[in-house]
Amino acid sequence: MELRQYVAKVDLAKQTELGKVKLIAYYYCNTEAKSTFMLNEVTTILRDIGHPISNVSRLKSYLSKSKDFRKITDGEYMLTPVAKENLSANYAELFFNEDIIVSDSELLDETLFCGKRGFLDKLIKQVNHCYDHCCYDAAAVCMRRVFEITLILAYENLGIQNEIKKDGEYVMLEKIVANAINNPTLAISRLRKEYDSIREIGNYAAHRVLYNTRKKRY
Structure with missing residues (x-):
């Protein structure tokens, strides 16, 4: 997990200075695989993210x-086992739970698209997570899948899914899009001209050997 995402998740701004040090020390030890931390490194991190420590001498007293906390050497500390246990009870899943996808509405507005179907929520968050981390090929492939699923769900919702099936199975996305663009029951909006573009970018990202998706393609 990136630091900025962690800061938001733990609501760092509402913590005391000692609480901020504890949370950042916990993050540092987890991401760097260390059991101790240097106080000056933690205070530097806090300063860089906009939470400077006003009085380091007072902090050392705290x-x-x-x-x-347990002091190891001058400037070096560790979180006690009890402190680690308490922090892990609240925040360990941020580092180790594979079901959690940390994302925001980088590409798809999660406030509009999420909350309907759990499996679709995960895909949408993967699109945004990949896009935010400049993994544009991965984002394009996931976007193609979201696009295909939502189209199929639209057909099913209107009870016309048989129009895009052959021998009981859904046809390829290219044929679904061709049908969708001109389907009067589906009644696609003015965005129908972009449907082939979404499909093609996903195809290029998945199958073209020398192709790399770039941000400007979105």
Whole structure:
């Protein structure tokens, strides 16, 4: 998980200075696979993300009195086992739960598209996560899949799914799009001209050997 996403998830802005150090130390130890942390590294991280420590000497005094920290050497600390356990109870899934896809509406507006079908939510979040991390080929392939699924669901919702089936199975996306563009029951909006573009970009990303999807293609 990226730091900016972690900061938002743990609501860092609402924490005390000691609480901020504890949360960032926990993040640092998890992402760097270390058991200890240097205080100056943690305070530098806090400064860089807009949460500077106003008085480091006072902070050190707080650390020495806190049951959540143990001093190793001058400037080096570790979170106590109890502190780690408490933090893990609340935040471990942010690092280790594979079912959690951290994303925002980078490409598809999740406030509009999510919340209807669980399997579709995961795909939409994968599109946004890939796009946000500049994995444009992956985003294009996932987008093609979301596009195909939503089209099929639209046909099913109107009870006309047999129009895009052959021998009981759904036809290829190219034929679904050809039908959808001119289907009076489906009544696609003015965006129908873009349907082939979405399909083609996904196809290029998945099958063309020398092709790389770029941001400007979206």
